[in-house]
Amino acid sequence: MIRFIDVVKTYPNGVQALKGVNLTINDGEFVAIIGLSGAGKSTLLRSINKMHSITSGQVLVDDVDVGQLKGKQLRMLRRSIGMIFQSFNLVKRMSVFNNVLTGRVAYHPTFKTLFGIFPKEDKILALESLDTMGILEKAFTRADQLSGGQQQRVALARSLAQKPKVILADEPVASLDPITTVQVMNDFTKVNRDFGITIVANMHHVDLALKYAKRIIGIRDGVVVFDGPSSEINDDILVQIYGRSLAHNEILGVE
Amino acid sequence: MNERVQTTFAKRPRTWIANLILTLCIVGLVVYSFTGSQINYNSLAQAGIKFNTMINEIVDINWGYFFGYGDGASFNDGIVFKMLETIAMTLFGTLIGAVLALPFGFLASENVVGKKWCKVGETILVLIRVFPELILAFILVKGLGMTPLTVIFTIGIHSIGMLGKLFAESIDNMDRSSLEALDSVGANAWQKVRYGIIPNIMPELTSVTLYRFDINLRSATIFGLVGAGGIGLPLSLALTNTADPAWEMAGTVLLAIVIMVLVVDFLSGYLRKKLV
Amino acid sequence: MQVYRLPNGKTVKKPFNRFWIVLPLFVALCVGMAFVIPINWSNIRFAELLVILRKMFTPQNNRTWGDYFAFMLTLGDEIADTLQMSFAGTLIGCFLAVPVAIISASNVVKLKWLSVPVKFFLNLMRTIPTLMWTALAVALVGFGILPGIAAIALFSFGIMGKMLYEAIETVDMNPFEALESVGANKVGAFRYAIFSQIFPIFISYTIYIFEINIRASAMLGYVGAGGLGTVIKNNVMYAYDRVGATVIVMFVMILVIQLLSNFVRRKLQ
Numbered sequence: 001m002i003r004f005i006d007v008v009k010t011y012p013n014g015v016q017a018l019k020g021v022n023l024t025i026n027d028g029e030f031v032a033i034i035g036l037s038g039a040g041k042s043t044l045l046r047s048i049n050k051m052h053s054i055t056s057g058q059v060l061v062d063d064v065d066v067g068q069l070k071g072k073q074l075r076m077l078r079r080s081i082g083m084i085f086q087s088f089n090l091v092k093r094m095s096v097f098n099n100v101l102t103g104r105v106a107y108h109p110t111f112k113t114l115f116g117i118f119p120k121e122d123k124i125l126a127l128e129s130l131d132t133m134g135i136l137e138k139a140f141t142r143a144d145q146l147s148g149g150q151q152q153r154v155a156l157a158r159s160l161a162q163k164p165k166v167i168l169a170d171e172p173v174a175s176l177d178p179i180t181t182v183q184v185m186n187d188f189t190k191v192n193r194d195f196g197i198t199i200v201a202n203m204h205h206v207d208l209a210l211k212y213a214k215r216i217i218g219i220r221d222g223v224v225v226f227d228g229p230s231s232e233i234n235d236d237i238l239v240q241i242y243g244r245s246l247a248h249n250e251i252l253g254v255e
Numbered sequence: 256m257n258e259r260v261q262t263t264f265a266k267r268p269r270t271w272i273a274n275l276i277l278t279l280c281i282v283g284l285v286v287y288s289f290t291g292s293q294i295n296y297n298s299l300a301q302a303g304i305k306f307n308t309m310i311n312e313i314v315d316i317n318w319g320y321f322f323g324y325g326d327g328a329s330f331n332d333g334i335v336f337k338m339l340e341t342i343a344m345t346l347f348g349t350l351i352g353a354v355l356a357l358p359f360g361f362l363a364s365e366n367v368v369g370k371k372w373c374k375v376g377e378t379i380l381v382l383i384r385v386f387p388e389l390i391l392a393f394i395l396v397k398g399l400g401m402t403p404l405t406v407i408f409t410i411g412i413h414s415i416g417m418l419g420k421l422f423a424e425s426i427d428n429m430d431r432s433s434l435e436a437l438d439s440v441g442a443n444a445w446q447k448v449r450y451g452i453i454p455n456i457m458p459e460l461t462s463v464t465l466y467r468f469d470i471n472l473r474s475a476t477i478f479g480l481v482g483a484g485g486i487g488l489p490l491s492l493a494l495t496n497t498a499d500p501a502w503e504m505a506g507t508v509l510l511a512i513v514i515m516v517l518v519v520d521f522l523s524g525y526l527r528k529k530l531v
Numbered sequence: 532m533q534v535y536r537l538p539n540g541k542t543v544k545k546p547f548n549r550f551w552i553v554l555p556l557f558v559a560l561c562v563g564m565a566f567v568i569p570i571n572w573s574n575i576r577f578a579e580l581l582v583i584l585r586k587m588f589t590p591q592n593n594r595t596w597g598d599y600f601a602f603m604l605t606l607g608d609e610i611a612d613t614l615q616m617s618f619a620g621t622l623i624g625c626f627l628a629v630p631v632a633i634i635s636a637s638n639v640v641k642l643k644w645l646s647v648p649v650k651f652f653l654n655l656m657r658t659i660p661t662l663m664w665t666a667l668a669v670a671l672v673g674f675g676i677l678p679g680i681a682a683i684a685l686f687s688f689g690i691m692g693k694m695l696y697e698a699i700e701t702v703d704m705n706p707f708e709a710l711e712s713v714g715a716n717k718v719g720a721f722r723y724a725i726f727s728q729i730f731p732i733f734i735s736y737t738i739y740i741f742e743i744n745i746r747a748s749a750m751l752g753y754v755g756a757g758g759l760g761t762v763i764k765n766n767v768m769y770a771y772d773r774v775g776a777t778v779i780v781m782f783v784m785i786l787v788i789q790l791l792s793n794f795v796r797r798k799l800q
Contacts, residue, residue, distance in 0.1 A: 049439060078441035089436035093454050097545075102450050106441030114449050127535055127543055140546055155436075162440060284618050305671050336567075343564035350561075385786045389662070389750040390763075390778050394587070398580025403568040477662040481753060490663070491754075494670050505667075516658045 001026055002048060002166065002200070007057035009043050009222075017043040018054070019222040027165065030192045030199045032213030032230075034206055035241055040222040041202040045168050048200065049081045050074060061166075079106035082159025082167040082197075086174045088151040092144035096135070096154050099143050100126040103161040122161075129157035132194075133187060149180030156187055160195070167191065169201035173208070178252055181205075185212045205252040206238065312502030313509070320507050334489065334511040341485040342515065344406040345475045349468045351407065352414025353460075359415060360422025367426060376423070383416030388474055392483040405483050410471045421463045425456045462527045469523045476512050486512060587775030594772065602776045606762065610784060613758035616676045617748045620683025621741045625691045627684070628653075629733070632695035650696065656689025661747040662754060669755040679756030683744050690740055698732050699725075735796055742792045749781045759784075 004023040010016050017040045025031055033041045046052040047059050050066050059066040061077065069077055082103075090099045104122045105113045112118070130136045133153040138146060143154060152172060159167050169188070173181040189212060192199045203209040209216060210230045218226035218241035225240050226233070239245060322333045361367045363376030392409040399405045434451040442450065479487020486508065493504035533545040590599045635649040661682050668678030706724035715723070752760025759781050766773040 051435075051439060072443075075441035075443060078439060081439075083436070083439035085432070085436060087432050089432040091433040091450060091454050092430070093458065094450075102437060102442070103440050105437070105446045105450065106443075110443060110445050113446050124535060124537060127537055128539075131537060131539070131541060136541065136543060139543055158436075158440070281622075285622055287615070287618070309667075309671060339564075339567050343567045346561070346564055347568075381786075381789075385746075385789060386782060387746060387749055387778075387785065389753070390781070393763075394583055395580070397583045398576065400576065400579075403570055473658060473660045477660045480662055480666060487663075490666065494666050494754075505670075509663075512663070513655065513659065517654070520654070520658055 001060075001062060002198070003058075003060040004044075005058040005060070007047065007059060008055050009040075009047065009052065010055045017222050018047075020057070021222075021224055023217065023224065023227065025198060025200060027198055028192070028196050029215055030189070030201075030213050031215045031217060032201050032203045032209035033217045033219060034203055034209050035219035036243070039219045041219055042170055044219065045170055045200060045202055048166070048168055049078050049083065051083075075106050079162055080164050080166075082156075082162050082164040084152065084155050084159060084167065084169040084172045086171040088148070088155050088175075090143040090151055090154055090158075092142070094143055095140050096130065096143055096146070096157075097123075097126060097139045099154055100129055100158045100161050103158040125163075126157070126161050129160040130154070132160060132190075133157045147180070148176050149183055152176065152180075152184050153187060156184075156191065160191065164197060166198040166200065169199065171202050171204055174204050181208065181252065188212065205250060206246060207251050207253070309502050313506035315503050315506065316510055317503050317507050320504065321511065334486070334507055337486045337489065338511050338515050340403065341406075341475050342472065342519070344403050344485060345410055345468060345472045348407040348410025348475075349414055349464065349471050351411040352467070353418055353464045355411070356415045356418035356422055359419035360426060363419060363423035364426040366429075366431075373423070377420070380416050380419040380423075383412065384420065386413075386416075388413045389477070389481055392478045393481050396481070396483045401482065401484050403484060406475055406478050406485055409478065409483070410475060413474075414467055414471060418464060418467055422456075422460060425459045425463070426452065429455045458530045462530050465523045465527050465530075469520055472519055473516055476516070486515075583771070586771035587778065589772065589775075591770065591772040599772060599776055602773055603780050606759065606777060606780050609752070609757075609759045609762055610780065612676050613745070613748050613752075613760075613784070616679040616683060616751065616756070616758055617741060617744045620680045620748070621687045621737065621744050623680070624684040624687025624689075625733075625737045625740060628688050628691035628695055631688075632692045632699060635692070636696040636699035650693070653689045653692035653696075656685050657693060658689075659686075661686045661744070662751060665751045665756045666754045674755045674757070676757035679748060679751045679758065682751065682756070683748060686747075687740050687744060690743075691736060694736050695729070695733065698729055702728050731799065735799060738792050738796055742789060745788045746785055749785065 002023070002025040004021045007018050007021040008016070009018040021040075021044065033044060035041050043052050047054050048061065048066070050059075050069065054067060061081075064077065066077065091102070098116075101118055101122060104118060104126070107122075108118065127136065127139060130139055133156055135146075135150055135153050135157070138150060138154075143151065146154065156167075167188075172188070173184050176184060185208060188199055188201070191197055199213075201209075201213065203213075210233060213230055216226060216228065216230045216233055217224060218237065220241050220243065226237055235245070242250075320334060322335055359376060359380060363373050363380055365373045367373075368376065388409060391412060392405060395405045395409055399408070429452065433455065434447055437447045437451045475485050476487050476490075479485045479489070480491045482488070482491070490505060490508040490512075493501045493508060532547050535543045535545065537543070590596055631649060631653070635646040635653070664682035664685050665678055668681045672678050672681070702725055706728075707720050710720040710724050711717075748758060750760040750763075752758040752762065753764045755761070759777055762777045763774050766777070
């Protein structure tokens, strides 16, 4: 369970990215965060695994205060949280298989991981994750030889190999074409449904968020202006979140 | 013309001034270069005659000397052996240099140690780089004697300076996205280096080291001219008598040098293309 | 080749990693090379090294530190010689390389029988180290800075020729086509479209080659070509401190030129 209690984030230049956020996200939920660029979506997401640290307030993951964690404890938290990035963030010259295995590095002593020695269970787990994503046959191809959609699935497989409780996704489909976008969003749904993993995703396309996420959090200027089921969203609420009617690049046009 | 066009026209950059100054500087340099002291022009005339002799004798290759047979000589005395010796010394020197350049590269990289410390690393590398190789060889010869170790160490030390800078640049220009991902899965610093940095820079590092080997080989050939060993030594011996240089010997050595350098040049170019 | 079997029954084959072939070959190469080099470990005298360094960087033979630094000031002529050799040689070599590069670039003059030997020739010029050219040149024309200029010119010719024809071959032909399409003739189109792309590259390369040549030219005197190297050769038998002083001057000169040339090249960007 993820909880935000009065979270404030002020950057050194004075900009307040989050102004007192209060949230609770329960296990197994599929949440989409929407809002303008710069509204605070990324900061919100990244404070969950302390990729961004907060100025005041608390972020609790399973009742553990993330802000207090450092060093090894922080790494132990992060290894059980998966993260998906807009630009996939794979190691381009390594094979897909090795990329997925990097999800396991925090589970083993440094010495072994330095030499690339992973236990057999990890290797089988990596391959199974790839199979779940439907790209097992690409296991030993170099990562940069895959298409965008395939690379994002490798990233998902990497997260799955971590056996996470939560997967955070920062604009996961923003770099993909509309058809691949739908495929990857379906993958997220599968992961959420079959494995019970909580999904928290920043989304740029509103109709996509409405279609796939059961719960929407709308952020504007660092303040949560909407938090509820996607069925409750209407045009007035969207104007509240975006401050204007939607621009046409914020609608993907999926059916 | 309307007013906006007029003001823009008035403010246009007068590049011809800079160009004129530049041209004058270059002309000045050229004039200075040729009017200086000591250019002995009449020796050019004599050169013509000598040139003829040289061309005739230089192509008369002493194959026994080349391969090391005949007249009680063994393979070890031949030029081919000297060639292999030079390649071997360069190989080890470049390897040592590359391995040692890695930590220096990290020290001189802004992304690794931060802006302040990277200046320190950079300065150390510049100092090593600017120090003339030949002088280094020269000093080491006096100290270590005429053993292959001199050439190996000279090349090694010089390569640290050259490769260290290129390594640091590689690290600074590297794609950082995979590091972000490794951070998010909880990797520690060593793991981030092993999985995030090394796979991304290794091809570039290898390519740069191969190129360095190529250049070092050419330098290794001239170390012999100051007495440090390798294939340059027989050449310097052949040319010591400036009144009547032993062109056949020189020709033999030159042939070996040219072949060696061209072959290595070609191979290294081929390998480097395959790496990318 | 390894086979992984998944719990759901699927199997995956892991292809053989080329690294494990390359590595042993490389190790074998190194071991083989190690046998070629006879290292006489007993001959190594590190102490001798320190002695030499001390001899070079402290005054010897009843000379004082004043003498040491005064000697550096007398090197003005030699510094000028070294600079002259480099300037002249670089300029001659680089300018001569221009027409040669143009005719050997495979997209300008399409004569294969010409461009291949010319390119080979250029390659030869640049792969032979400058010091070697100098040794040959000294044997031909005698001592002085003339053989130095010739050697540097030959080397610069080779390296500029290669860099230039590569640049010409990869030049962007689009502006050229555009100019032809508005009616310019070949010369005019060349002047504005191609020349203006190549010229900045030419200037930048010239400065770069000059930088390389300065480092080499400092020592050309050792084989007889004049400049700082001759000072070293003359003093190497009996006055190591003068050698050391010359080395310091050489070092400073190269450093200054390096910094200047970096500065100029950055300004030209």
